[in-house]
Amino acid sequence: MIPRNRFAFWLVFMLPLAVTLLAGCAESTQQEKQAIAEVTAPFAASAITLNLTAEPQLNLWNEMSNSCTVLVIQAANNPALDKILDDPMQLKSLFNGAGTADEILQVDRYTVMPGQKNTLHIDRAEKTRNIAIVAGYFPFPSKKHMAHFAIPVATRSHGWISPQWQAQLAPLQANITLGGKALVKAETVNLSDDNDNADAGDNSSPDSEKTAD
Numbered sequence: 001m002i003p004r005n006r007f008a009f010w011l012v013f014m015l016p017l018a019v020t021l022l023a024g025c026a027e028s029t030q031q032e033k034q035a036i037a038e039v040t041a042p043f044a045a046s047a048i049t050l051n052l053t054a055e056p057q058l059n060l061w062n063e064m065s066n067s068c069t070v071l072v073i074q075a076a077n078n079p080a081l082d083k084i085l086d087d088p089m090q091l092k093s094l095f096n097g098a099g100t101a102d103e104i105l106q107v108d109r110y111t112v113m114p115g116q117k118n119t120l121h122i123d124r125a126e127k128t129r130n131i132a133i134v135a136g137y138f139p140f141p142s143k144k145h146m147a148h149f150a151i152p153v154a155t156r157s158h159g160w161i162s163p164q165w166q167a168q169l170a171p172l173q174a175n176i177t178l179g180g181k182a183l184v185k186a187e188t189v190n191l192s193d194d195n196d197n198a199d200a201g202d203n204s205s206p207d208s209e210k211t212a213d
Contacts, residue, residue: 031163034165041076041151049120049122058179066138070112070178072131074105076128081148085146134146137181153167
């Protein structure tokens with residue numbers, strides 16, 4: 001049994017403190033989510049780093065390996081990317097270097113050779129929150145040749161009982177391996193060790209035929 005004096009102390013001092021802390025935690029979580037939702041997306045030089053590794057049997061067609069063109073498509077959200085990726089004519093235009101749709105903020109094209117390793121440093125366009133990688137496998141790329149990545153959001157808090165949250169976009173780094181007939185790996189690298197917290201978006205893997213972003 002708790003002595004009356006200790007019980008009274010708990011009621012008078014500890015219980016209000018516990019309630020305050022719990023309320024503060026709930027409010028802090030909500031403020032962090034709000035900071036992430038309202039984060040700005042400015043231009044950032046070389047803020048996207050892609051480590052591309054091509055296997056020797058890259059883009060195998062008629063028992064022969066071939067080079068492969070890789071598109072890096074930037075957009076403000078996943079629906080804008082999906083609209084392009086689900087349209088073969090639009091994709092073909094992008095591979096041919098034609099103009100882009102209004103929803104697309106930037107497109108970069110790179111040629112990868114069998115057995116080659118490349119590190120790409122790409123400027124992040126203003127308003128970019130999501131990117132897609134599309135590898136131009138023969139005869140035409142499908143979902144297994146694509147990957148989605150969200151730009152990470154780093155958050156920091158100031159204060160203890162009622163912390164104030166700040167959020168900003170963080171650099172994105174991803175490792176991508178191109179196999180004989182499909183992407184075999186597409187994953188982000190965690191660069192948030194120096195941040196208090198980070199929402200890294202989706203640590204993507206190559207899209208399967210049925211995808212869920």
